[in-house]
Amino acid sequence: MKKLFAFVSIFFLLLTSCSKEDWNSRNPYLPDYAVNVQLNTNLPLYNKLEYAGNAVYVGGYGINGFIVINTGTSVRAFEATCANHGISGCSKLTLNGVEAKCGCSDGLIYNLFLGLATTDAQFPLKEYRVSKNGNILTIYN
Numbered sequence: 001m002k003k004l005f006a007f008v009s010i011f012f013l014l015l016t017s018c019s020k021e022d023w024n025s026r027n028p029y030l031p032d033y034a035v036n037v038q039l040n041t042n043l044p045l046y047n048k049l050e051y052a053g054n055a056v057y058v059g060g061y062g063i064n065g066f067i068v069i070n071t072g073t074s075v076r077a078f079e080a081t082c083a084n085h086g087i088s089g090c091s092k093l094t095l096n097g098v099e100a101k102c103g104c105s106d107g108l109i110y111n112l113f114l115g116l117a118t119t120d121a122q123f124p125l126k127e128y129r130v131s132k133n134g135n136i137l138t139i140y141n
Contacts, residue, residue, distance in 0.1 A: 015039040027123050029086050030079060034062055035062050035088045035128055036140040049075065049137065063095075064092040066128060066139060067100055077139045078115055079126035082108060100125070 018083035025037040039046045039058065052072030059065035082091040082102035093100040093110070099118070109118045115125040130138040131138045 039137045040136045067078040077128040
């Protein structure tokens with residue numbers, strides 16, 4: 001009976017100690033930098049985000065800026081730094097349509113609809129939260 005109680009207790013502890021967003025904070029390569037930016041999609045620079053399948057790069061925030069994409073069902077934002085390398089000159093992502101490419105030697109390519117690499121990689125892209133109020137997108141963490 002003691003063994004059963006110990007097993008149930010350990011199982012309960014493990015079950016309650018995990019959260020849905022733990023993957024986002026466990027990446028050893030990317031530190032957490034505060035981001036809180038508003039984008040007005042009425043402006044020509046961000047107007048593409050009003051239409052599904054379009055993405056834009058926004059520099060000057062986070063580590064190497066971030067990439068925002070309208071998936072058709074939602075708007076998502078990702079750090080523009082490769083999630084599978086330490087921060088370096090090559091780890092900045094380059095936007096190419098609905099994909100982002102790492103400049104490092106392995107050339108990882110990430111699908112921006114999912115935030116996942118198209119080849120085998122340990123970590124997904126670091127995602128920021130997005131809220132939409134009319135034509136204003138707020139990207140934050």
